[in-house]
Amino acid sequence: MTIQYTPLSALPYPQPTDPADLPAHLKGLAEAADGRTVLRFADAAARDAKVTAPVAGMIAWIGTPGRMMYYTGSAWVPVAPVPVFKVNLDGGETNSTAWSETLTNAVGDPMVASFTAPASGQVIVSVGGYIFSSATYGSYMSAVVRTATGAVHLAASDDRAALVNTPSRASVSTQFLVTGLAPGTVCSATPVYRSAIATNTATFDTRYIRVDPIP
Structure with missing residues (x-):
């Protein structure tokens, strides 16, 4: 033939x-x-x-x-990566100086945003909410990014955090670029919180996290 x-x-x-x-x-x-x-x-x-x-x-x-x-x-x-958005309208607080995925007196934590890494291996993570401090010390909200195995790909950092250091309630947010993710794998981003000092009560309300894949 x-x-x-x-x-x-x-x-x-x-x-x-x-x-x-x-x-x-x-x-x-x-x-x-x-x-x-x-x-x-x-x-x-x-x-x-x-x-x-x-x-x-x-x-x-x-x-x-x-x-x-x-x-x-x-x-x-x-084929067409889409944003992932999670919101928690329940407020809570922490006195911990170490990053924590859960807040005292809040429900719905941890707030895990699962997403599929795009072909570029890059996403933009945004976090924010209404935040205030009991004193003039920092209240920080950041995020930790994990791979499909649960390993930490990018740890939380003060340099990648929404920050308020006043008792005045403020709506703040931050966003940062994450690179080096394995394309096609299911990863996650989770908001984390901390206080600058243990005597400060850091309060967070109407919290959100958004992951925007970069094609």
Whole structure:
């Protein structure tokens, strides 16, 4: 059989001189086109079990969490990364000078924002809320970024924190760039809080965290 291929997608088709074997011709065409369609799977595990040798440019719909993914040549990543936003309207406080993911007298902590790292491996993390101090000492709100294994990728820092050092209630926020994430992996960002000194009560209310993937 003399196989010819279409110029753009390299799909096979028979020649007039080939023996008539319609099932074989259709099978060859279907197999060639199979990996060029939008594949559909229940989840990433089902996709990886079926597509054991993906090639760059493949597209797959993942039923859970409901996302279109494409293969870059090294990882499956979202076709159109979308922001992840978490908010907690419940207020709380802390006297801890070490970073903490939970506040006293608050519910809903820790506030974990899970996201899929984009092809660039970069995201912008924003945190903020209404913050005030019981005295003229710092009340800090930052975030810790973790990999899919739970390992800390980027620790919280005063340099990446929303800060208030007055008893006057203020709406403040900060944002920072995170780089070096493994594309296609599910990571997380979690707000953390601390007080400059143990005698200061740092209070936080209407808190939020947002993760913006950079394509």
